[in-house]
Amino acid sequence: MKTINLYKLFLILGVIVFTVSCTDDLDVIPQDDDEFLSEEFYAQPTAYKQALAGIYGNLSLTGTDGSGSSNLEGIDAGTSQYARTLWYLQDLAADEPIWSYENDEGGAVKAIQRNTWSSTNSILLGFFSRAMFSVALTNEYLRQTTPEMLEARGHTAAVGGDIDAYRAEARLLRAMAYYHLMDLFGKAAFVTENDPVGTYQGPEYNREQLFSYIESELIAIESDLVDARSNEYGRADKAVAWMILAKMYLNAEVYINQDKNTECITYCNKILSSGYSLASDYELNFLADNDSNEAAQNEIIFGLVNDGVVTQNYGATTVIINGEVGSLESNAADLGAEGWGGALRVRKQFAQRFLNGDVPTTDQRNTLLTEGREIEITDVADRDSGYIITKFKNVTSTGSAGSDPTFVDTDFPMFRLADVNLMYAEAVVRGGSGGTIAEAVDYINDLRDRANSTQISEGNLTLDFIIDERSRELYWEGHRRQDLVRFGLFSGGNYNWVWKGGSANGIAIGSHMDIYPIPANNMTANPNLTQNPGY
């Protein structure tokens, strides 16, 4: 009996000792096939391009697990998409589109399109955090891809030839994010790859500091970037860096109170001499195959990839095309999307730009549908009022529908050649050197010829003409607010479009609204950030 007891005792003690030794079990590691420890991930030579795809992906995708997933919180996943929030802040806030479902995003959409936003607006948070996520992704990429780390992992041979371009592209996307933040918010927290990961609070950079940082960064990476029109579709090349520089110089008066129209012309010329050409048909830029058709090859300088199968997101083009489907028209099939019952329409002032006789109504850029509709929108929720457009489509140039009726294949044309033509002309008119009025008129007429519109003469080329022509050519492409600010037409009362300031006929808004407030959450999380004046 005694031996049995001792045996039992030892058994119990044995169990105890065994289990005590299990405290190492507290070190758990990822087991899912889609999740890796960082070092484990970078042990694969393919990781470098995948992580680069992650930085590019942040321009279209909101997370790693489908359209409903998001790296960000405090805002609906789809509403936090890079190009979509950019589009809300640049276009919906101005005189072109209007969104019917105003209570979306807790009324944040309403506040943007009626210019009644405050620092608690979640769309502001969405773009600010999304752009800063680009910064964080690039910083992490630069930390993980130094030559020393490649060498240590034995990847120098496999990846070394491409890594300089990869790193330069990552820096380009970081600079682009800062460019957008500079334009929209006038400031941002400055964080680089040399700062720690975790809860580091970067210092505030104002417009001047951001301007000079972005400028120097883009010039510094120029040599490492792939030559214009030489990279794989979807990846950025030298022309993208030039494009950002040209746009910064064009807006330099706004950003840093300096005239840099000459520099703008310099960089426009670089792009114009790089072999780009206008697609034969205006529409090709906005179709489901705008990643492969003639526009993709010749006109689009930087497109944000969308695909109804592999790159599903509720981003800009999905929202635009589904939004274009009218409440009365049953035109879902024409647009290749199921549609959301008339979510998007246009404001009166925009429609009149095509209808007031400045251009023939046959101008191909005019995609208005007016039949059975009033031009006026007296009640924003009445989706049968106001005109609608059909500029973007989820249909290919050969007429077949995109691969999915919800998630469109249509890429968002972030930068395209037509904008360069217009920037060149504007910088010349504004007195920049390095270009001529005659060439400017030619560049404008190239656009108008392509659209089967009327030609202009030198006498027509005024700033008033250019701001309207930019709208006719580039509407709904994420430029409008920036353009109106540059022309002094956004804030104040010089130009009141419908629902500006929340009033049906439009009212003046304060000049502080030329830049957005720093979102409240982002500011509390980083006390180095200070609020913009007026908010």
Add this chain to the structure above:
Amino acid sequence: MKNFRIFLFSVLFLFPLAIFAQQTVKGKVTEATSSDGLPGVDILIKGTTRGASTDFDGNYVLENVKTGDILVVSYLGFKTQEITVNSTTINIMLVEDTESLDEVIVIGYGTTTIKDATGAVSAITEDDFNQGNIVSPASLITGRVAGVNVTTDGTPGGGSAIRIRGGASLGASNDPLIVIDGLPISNSTAGGSRSILASLNPNDIESFSVLKDASSTAIYGSRASNGVIIITTKKGKQSFQAEYNVKVGYQTLANKIDVFSADEFRDIITSRIDGGQTGISVDQLGTANTDWQDEIYQENITIDQNVSVNGMLYNKVPTRLSIGHTKQPGLRKTSKFERVSSSLAMNPKFFDDHLKVNLNANLNFEYNRFADGVEGAALTMDPTQPIYDSSSPFGGFFEYWYTDSAGYAQTMNAPRNPVASLLQRENKSNVKRFYGNVELDYKFHFLPELRAVVNLGYDEIDGGGYNKLDVNSANGQQPEGTDFLGDYSEYTSYKKNSLVDAYLVYNKELENINVEVTGGYSYQKFEAEDYTTNSLIDPDDAEADYTTYADVVLIGFFGRTNLSFFDKYLLTLSYRRDGTSRFSKDNRWGNFPAAAFAWQIGDEDFLKDSETISKLKLRLGWGVTGQQDIDAAYAYLGRYVTGTSVSQYIFGNSTYPIANPQSIFEDIKWEETTTYNVGLDYGLFDNRIYGSLEFYLKESKDLLSEVSVADGSNFSNVGWQNIGNFTSKGIEFAIGSDIIKKEDLNVNVNYNVTFNQTEIDELAAGQDIDTGGIDGGTGSSVQVHREGFAPYSFLVYKQLYTTAGDPIEGAYVDLNQDGVINTDDRYIYKKPTADITMGFQTNVNYKAFDLAFNLRASIGNYMYNNVNSSRAQYNLLQATEALGNMPTSVLESNFNETSEVLLSDYYVENASFLKMDNVTLGYTFKQANEDSAKIRVWTGVQNVFTITNYSGLDPEVFGGIDNTIYPRPRTFLLGANFNF
């Protein structure tokens, strides 16, 4: 497995149940009042470990007894007697112990008695359980315990949200820890299962212990902040006993939301057109009269049966086997819950009772059919349209559709026929769950004061199912240029939870001092994996994928000392050191101490002889508990996640699943809750009136919150940090009485009331956290966590009214007086949690009849009526390409535009209520003789009535946002119990 169950069942029936040995002393144990024989009474020879139990008739035999030996006769609920042996036949009469002070309460890693308990512990045993249509175990204690709120949803076999003293966390889970026979279970539901407790048969439960204060919960350390519920299942008994219970119910729809009837709808359309509303036309009206709410529900029969057998197996092993079958079609058409449960308990003792073995094994199956929530469509679907339409290509169901230029049917942007949505979907699951434990309790031969206990627990859930949509369904996939193709997907879900507890207990009775010391170790590991095919019909859906979740490992070392001086002064000290895999090496260990002191004032000389006060005990408790139950499994590690098949980026012609680094938070650690508790247990007039009074204060600090982090420095804009403080305080009062206690008439009443108040003291940077997403606008929310207010308070605009008291659409008070009405003008108006909750139960026994009912009240809880706020506006008569119906409450508000009014305080309503959950009336037949079965038949109603001012369907919606719920059925019940 089915064969295995049949085998076990046969084994129990076929083998001899008791073989009596030589006898020296025999007799019969009877109940003093009724003279009925008492089965299962333990008779022990004092100072030895030898003894016997009475058989079914109360007879016992005890061998090798010497004259002068003292027999200790004990039985739960009766006063223990000691009898000196002086003859060979000793009949014993046991007297019911009204005080039940020795009633055993299961606590963490051990047991105590009501008398010795030092913490705020409530034990609810089988006799006190709620009756009626109990499908889910948590319903057994709804309203029974002060400070415990159980909100059970209306789905068949549906889950319950349980909150003890209002919870203690913001970002982490507020669910209490549930422990079944020593095995803490995971509070996440496996795919395909209705809820974490759905597979557990309530008939197999012997008792619940609710541990409310930290002095009792701290032994569970890191998981105890929200209280602990210990479920003990029934054990094997020595005497033979068989039981068969059956109940049959008829479920009906208790209430509907008022929407316009077909004729009213025709009138409203006409009058709105006359009034100038555009976009709608009488041409859109149909000719049918359909009440879509009636059509999506079904009245149905539910049935629940349970058979259990108790007895000695091989004359050695007290064994209980129970088989249960529950079949509950849901109120919503097609939904169904079916459970087959089998439970085996074996409780043998070896080596002269030195080694006690408790084995519980449960093998349960759930068969579910889930029905989509189509209430929204039923509310908005045009009542003048028919259910069926012979010309429809959608299986003969009416739908809104047209034929496109290619000849394919296309659906319009309109509500889908909710009846078709239900009938054309087959969403079924099977879940197999095996759980149980083996507890070895060894009392050392050379040192009987010392026991070693090892408890091995295991819980494995294997679920899976498919979701199939008929090819004729208008909800199906329709790739470009095809007909509708229906839909189909499959999934599996696997969870495993394993536990090893080992501890030593030293118990020594000295003169005037009782010492019990417990010390041990606990290891628990949770594993989980899910699989989904995603849509196999939609070519654009993500590819099939396994999701393997991170293991969660919890390791604890614990100790407890109970000291009792003069049986009057009780001191409990406990300590736990817990480690979790969720935190980094530097932060993963937390220490959780607790202390409690109790004073039996009633036993002091000055009260001992009081006629009024028969019991008075003061309890003081303090303790620290923790919380780590967040969804981040290892936020301290640098990780990358790669994209699924639909989250790739394209370079040139190649696709690349994107790779994103994941946020890293190296410094997160336990959140800690300190609880202070003062309790008073009292008994008056020989305990005819009894109850308790508790005061508590819970302070949570270092709350695990997902807070904003400085952009650019991490890989999200929010992340886990330990920021925030939170206080909850309250008073709980319970009183019960055997008001009438006569031979023919017994009336017992119980009442409890809880006052609870929770407030957020501090948030990260004082920053609000928006929560409570609602319908009516993508990404809109109506609740907020804000410093100085209760969690989940409503954040709304202050509605302006006309002098006549009618709300003015879109007109709000400019609270910050900046001349603009924007989100900054929202203010906090009310909260979803109740200030006061009450429970009241009555049991009446008159002769052979028994009557029981319970009432539950909740006062000061508010609800955001999202049913109305997102639907009851005139412009929604034409929200889509079809006409839309809406709640008739629009007649009161006269609102037109949803976006103008969505966040108005107009929609925050007082949802205080009084509910009668259940009433049952039973009759017990007189037994023809002692061997015949004891039979009781009963009838009852579940969900009897609700009294409330809330305008919606049901004022009880967990979370305070009512956006259509699965209605709780009213069930009429008939049942019978047979005891052999």
